[in-house]
Amino acid sequence: MFEALTEKLNAVFKRLGNKGHLTEKDVDEALKEVRIALLEADVHFRVARDFVARVRERAVGAQVLQGLNPGQQVVKIVHEELAGVLSGGDHKLHPAPQLPTIVMLVGLQGSGKTTTAAKLALHLRRQGGQSSLLVAADLKRPAAVEQLVTLGAQLNVPVYREAPGSDPLQVARHGVEKGRELGVHWVILDTGGRLHIDQEMMAELAAVKEAVGPHETLLVVDAMTGQDAVRAAGDFHAQVSLTGLILTKLDGDARGGAALSVTSVTGVPIKFMGMGEKADALEPFYPDRLAQRILGMGDVLSLIEKAQQAVDQEQAKALEQKLRQARFDLQDFLEQLQNLRKMGPLQQVLEMLPGFSQIKGKLSGQDLDERQLKKIEAIIFSMTPQERRNPDILDGSRKRRVARGSGTQVQDVNALLNQFREVQKLMKQFSQGKGRGLLGMLRQ
Amino acid sequence: MFGLLKWREKTQQGVKKSREAWFGRLLQAVRRPKIDEGLWDELEETLLGADVGVATTTRLLERMKERAKTERVTEPETLLPLLQQEMRAVLEAPGQAGLLPERDGEAPKPTVVLVIGVNGVGKTTSIAKLAGYLQNEGKKVVLGAADTFRAAAIEQLQLWGQRVGVEVVAHRQGADPGAVAFDAYQAAKARGADVLIIDTAGRLHTKVNLMEEMKKISRVLHRLDSQAPHQVLLVLDATTGQNGLAQAQAFTEALGVTGIFVAKLDGTARGGILLSICDQLKLPVLFIGTGEGPDDLAPFSAEEFVAALLAASPQQAPS
Numbered sequence: 205m206f207e208a209l210t211e212k213l214n215a216v217f218k219r220l221g222n223k224g225h226l227t228e229k230d231v232d233e234a235l236k237e238v239r240i241a242l243l244e245a246d247v248h249f250r251v252a253r254d255f256v257a258r259v260r261e262r263a264v265g266a267q268v269l270q271g272l273n274p275g276q277q278v279v280k281i282v283h284e285e286l287a288g289v290l291s292g293g294d295h296k297l298h299p300a301p302q303l304p305t306i307v308m309l310v311g312l313q314g315s316g317k318t319t320t321a322a323k324l325a326l327h328l329r330r331q332g333g334q335s336s337l338l339v340a341a342d343l344k345r346p347a348a349v350e351q352l353v354t355l356g357a358q359l360n361v362p363v364y365r366e367a368p369g370s371d372p373l374q375v376a377r378h379g380v381e382k383g384r385e386l387g388v389h390w391v392i393l394d395t396g397g398r399l400h401i402d403q404e405m406m407a408e409l410a411a412v413k414e415a416v417g418p419h420e421t422l423l424v425v426d427a428m429t430g431q432d433a434v435r436a437a438g439d440f441h442a443q444v445s446l447t448g449l450i451l452t453k454l455d456g457d458a459r460g461g462a463a464l465s466v467t468s469v470t471g472v473p474i475k476f477m478g479m480g481e482k483a484d485a486l487e488p489f490y491p492d493r494l495a496q497r498i499l500g501m502g503d504v505l506s507l508i509e510k511a512q513q514a515v516d517q518e519q520a521k522a523l524e525q526k527l528r529q530a531r532f533d534l535q536d537f538l539e540q541l542q543n544l545r546k547m548g549p550l551q552q553v554l555e556m557l558p559g560f561s562q563i564k565g566k567l568s569g570q571d572l573d574e575r576q577l578k579k580i581e582a583i584i585f586s587m588t589p590q591e592r593r594n595p596d597i598l599d600g601s602r603k604r605r606v607a608r609g610s611g612t613q614v615q616d617v618n619a620l621l622n623q624f625r626e627v628q629k630l631m632k633q634f635s636q637g638k639g640r641g642l643l644g645m646l647r648q
Numbered sequence: 649m650f651g652l653l654k655w656r657e658k659t660q661q662g663v664k665k666s667r668e669a670w671f672g673r674l675l676q677a678v679r680r681p682k683i684d685e686g687l688w689d690e691l692e693e694t695l696l697g698a699d700v701g702v703a704t705t706t707r708l709l710e711r712m713k714e715r716a717k718t719e720r721v722t723e724p725e726t727l728l729p730l731l732q733q734e735m736r737a738v739l740e741a742p743g744q745a746g747l748l749p750e751r752d753g754e755a756p757k758p759t760v761v762l763v764i765g766v767n768g769v770g771k772t773t774s775i776a777k778l779a780g781y782l783q784n785e786g787k788k789v790v791l792g793a794a795d796t797f798r799a800a801a802i803e804q805l806q807l808w809g810q811r812v813g814v815e816v817v818a819h820r821q822g823a824d825p826g827a828v829a830f831d832a833y834q835a836a837k838a839r840g841a842d843v844l845i846i847d848t849a850g851r852l853h854t855k856v857n858l859m860e861e862m863k864k865i866s867r868v869l870h871r872l873d874s875q876a877p878h879q880v881l882l883v884l885d886a887t888t889g890q891n892g893l894a895q896a897q898a899f900t901e902a903l904g905v906t907g908i909f910v911a912k913l914d915g916t917a918r919g920g921i922l923l924s925i926c927d928q929l930k931l932p933v934l935f936i937g938t939g940e941g942p943d944d945l946a947p948f949s950a951e952e953f954v955a956a957l958l959a960a961s962p963q964q965a966p967s
Binding site: 230240243244245246248249308312313316343344345346347348349350351352353354359400401426427428429430431432433435436453455456457458459461462481564 | 693696697699700701702719752766767768769770797798799800801803804805806808809819852853854855885887888889890891892894895912914915916918920940
């Protein structure tokens with residue numbers, strides 16, 4: 205659905221011709237595209253307007269750096285500016301001088317508070333071996349307490365709950381007492397989802413905050429939220445003065461522009477990003493990555509980091525090199541598939557690749573199925589090293605042998621070869637054309 | 649029938665409120681001496697601020713500019729009804745099918761409604777509301793708890809079932825959702841239920857495996873009744889921005905969505921992404937959800953929706 209911003213901008217600058225510096229007219233043309241990209245990413249229209257104005261100030265008259273074309277130069281400025289806004293404030297969760305540190309999670313219905321509470325407990329344990337108590341203070345949503353209790357049991361984290369009929373204020377208060385008693389490092393309060401305009405419910409939240417005095421009050425924001433995010437966050441901030449944001453559901457294809465709106469309007473820093481349904485899918489916040497995502501640039505840095513976790517440094521370098529140069533044969537293809545699979549669900553990894561939106565169109569959903577991958581592996585395993593390096597030598601008889609060897613049909617072998625060539629072509633385009641500049645730029 | 653009366657009242661109140669607001673900001677905007685660029689900018693911001701999205705906003709404004717020209721509109725005030733008309737046309741284009749489609753003049757028994765959506769949009773709550781609504785219409789309803797993934801999702805549906813007084817067919821957490829759907833269908837059939845509503849686990853539309861699982865549920869139902877599921881209802885959170893279109897697209901491709909339920913329209917979000925969805929995917933909007941109570945639901949009305957959307961006042965937004 206989205207085209208990478210750089211490509212749109214390149215089209216603009218192609219029309220305008222290549223120049224050594226950015227004129228007012230160039231910049232205005234380019235900024236129209238930037239504005240659209242921001243709006244498509246759900247950045248609030250006023251935030252987008254102010255942002256574009258700031259970029260304009262910086263960009264007019266700017267020298268186009270060597271090795272960049274004017275489109276890339278504008279993207280560079282936009283990206284820097286965006287990362288600048290996103291990186292404001294403190295992105296860490298700090299322990300209080302005295303145990304326990306109390307964290308209160310607040311937000312609209314369905315933003316992911318309960319899941320996030322559990323993830324946070326796991327994160328804190330994994331980061332520094334710190335213990336948590338989860339407090340089930342959402343008494344409104346049917347079975348919300350049971351959900352937290354179940355999650356707590358799965359992760360082996362204690363959960364404080366009270367019988368139905370209690371009220372959130374009491375649960376919160378007793379929960380914190382319990383946390384002290386247990387001597388845990390953190391008490392994490394899960395509160396009920398509520399609408400920012402529901403005065404009664406907001407007053408209740410303020411009362412809970414008043415009663416337990418949390419050290420951190422974190423707003424859980426769904427990355428798919430649209431223009432209304434600023435208003436909702438603004439109201440929460442006014443009522444319970446937030447200290448941080450947690451952006452959830454970033455494992456989908458939402459670009460998360462709401463985060464930019466919310467953080468620039470409230471001045472509250474983003475602390476974590478929720479990247480999936482599993483309990484370990486909570487990641488620290490990296491402004492750079494979100495900036496790229498909002499601009500539709502793909503998450504090269506995340507990808508590289510994931511790769512480094514999954515394979516050793518050496519291998520990661522080679523992989524990175526290959527991803528950059530797109531000079532791969534079937535053997536590399538196989539190795540990459542294997543490495544990619546180590547990095548997590550394939551879909552999630554592929555989505556971080558710049559240009560994936562184009563590749564995705566070529567691969568049907570089924571091709572990304574893990575079972576399909578096993579098949580691909582089997583086919584490549586049945587080829588000789590020579591065939592893997594140079595798939596063009598695969599004639600009819602070789603293909604039949606490969607199909608027999610892998611327990612597949614010749615059609616499957618053909619399908620794989622076609623798909624491989626398609627990807628190879630796209631990768632090549634990407635590295636030769638507009639892509640390389642973009643990748644090079646990200647390195648700086 | 650009492651419940652139904654309450655809905656009517658509620659919608660009318662809602663409409664009244666939005667009508668009042670409608671005359672707020674936009675009226676100010678059109679209180680200019682003539683139609684100029686500034687006015688078009690105001691209209692554009694109103695639409696963008698309501699999540700209508702760049703493409704659909706641009707298309708709407710272009711159509712209006714054209715009409716303003718051919719119909720020789722010079723009064724800024726005349727633009728408002730024009731915009732309303734254009735927006736209604738977009739929303740009404742997909743047609744208005746009922747929730748319970750009839751086959752040869754007769755409703756299938758049970759009519760199977762599969763409810764899907766991404767995580768946290770309010771599927772379970774919306775199902776409870778639908779169940780209550782249908783019961784008020786004199787239908788016998790059975791619910792199938794096929795969200796076996798999220799912790800306590802089954803309990804949540806069961807609690808709702810008790811509250812609105814409908815039977816819930818459930819297995820344990822972690823059970824095969826296809827098997828739940830199968831049993832729920834058998835139970836609905838045996839009880840002579842008119843409608844079977846199946847709750848499913850929230851899933852991001854980009855997760856291939858989960859979408860495959862969803863297709864399997866659909867296949868199981870299809871085997872039991874070659875026309876089932878008769879309705880594939882996508883629940884959309886009204887606060888969702890541009891990603892709503894991607895959601896609708898992906899779910900439609902995978903499962904053939906037949907209608908939309910917009911949840912959480914009681915907040916300040918305007919749900920403008922619906923215009924993009926209707927415009928580009930031609931999916932009808934069937935219901936709106938407006939709160940946490942079992943009665944907080946109303947059949948969709950394009951007229952009321954448009955009025956409420958345009959009444960949005962971006963003034964409360966940041967400066």
